[in-house]
Amino acid sequence: MLGHNLELLCDRVLKYPDRVRNLYFTFLFFLRAVTKGVSLLRTTCGTPNYVAPEHLALVIFIHNLIALQVQHLNCRAHYDWI
Incomplete structure (x- = not known):
């Protein structure tokens, strides 16, 4: 079962600003799709x-x-x- 893994998040995502920007970018499109739909x-x-x-x-x-x-x-x- 999946759970929260803050250490993995920090190690593989938050250390890299481009990955964080990609998350924001993806969330933006998801939110726009929901807004339009x-x-x-x-x-x-x-x-x-x-x-x-x-x-x-x-x-x-x-x-x-x-x-x-x-x-x-x-x-x-x-x-x-x-």
Whole structure:
């Protein structure tokens, strides 16, 4: 099972500024994709009142992802350095 390994992170990623920049760059594109796809992600397949049990975990994940994106936008409104 995977877990937190701060020593490995520091040794293989944080020592190298180009790798850290790559992480920021990747996160930027991921966040933009989520931002552009929010309206699509809010819709569900099937009827709005029923979600198939095998899709429930995915629907919960998507709603949490949208909530994080909204929090990020609210944070940007208060801090211009983000």
